[in-house]
Amino acid sequence: MLDSFWDLLWYTLIVFAFVAYLLILFQIVGDLFRDRTMSAFARILWLIFLIVVPYLTAFLYILVRGRGIGERQAAAHNAARTATDQYIKDVAGASPAAQIAEARALLDAGTINTAEYDTLKAKALR
Numbered sequence: 041m042l043d044s045f046w047d048l049l050w051y052t053l054i055v056f057a058f059v060a061y062l063l064i065l066f067q068i069v070g071d072l073f074r075d076r077t078m079s080a081f082a083r084i085l086w087l088i089f090l091i092v093v094p095y096l097t098a099f100l101y102i103l104v105r106g107r108g109i110g111e112r113q114a115a116a117h118n119a120a121r122t123a124t125d126q127y128i129k130d131v132a133g134a135s136p137a138a139q140i141a142e143a144r145a146l147l148d149a150g151t152i153n154t155a156e157y158d159t160l161k162a163k164a165l166r
Contacts, residue, residue, distance in 0.1 A: 064098050065090065071109045074116060139164035 068090065072083050089097040102109070134142070143160035146152045152160070 061094065061098065064102070065094070067109065068098060068101050071105070071112060074112045075105075075108065136164040 069087070072078065072086055086097070086101060090101075140161050143152070143157050143164070146160075147154065147157040
């Protein structure tokens with residue numbers, strides 16, 4: 041199959057082009073479904089052209105809608121980051137300083153004694 045160096049080089053180039061096309065294809069399809077302003081008919085047309093004339097359509101899509109791809113991807117990334125940060129805050133609970141302040145308020149109210157306060161403080165600082 042690969043009889044010479046040039047055959048190997050050509051094969052490598054073809055594989056690279058195919059993998060690059062697949063990466064761009066997934067990016068474009070993801071962007072098509074992420075874009076809420078595009079009509080369903082326009083999405084269908086882009087998908088049909090991606091199947092019929094793949095490289096030319098991918099190139100045209102990047103030229104025509106390239107700026108929007110980056111903006112939508114950044115917005116999706118920021119939304120995911122915000123959701124992750126909120127989830128971490130919800131799961132983590134109160135900060136050690138807040139836990140110590142609550143324990144101090146309980147001690148000042150007389151609900152707990154000094155030994156219990158020290159235990160809660162040590163637990164919050166771990």
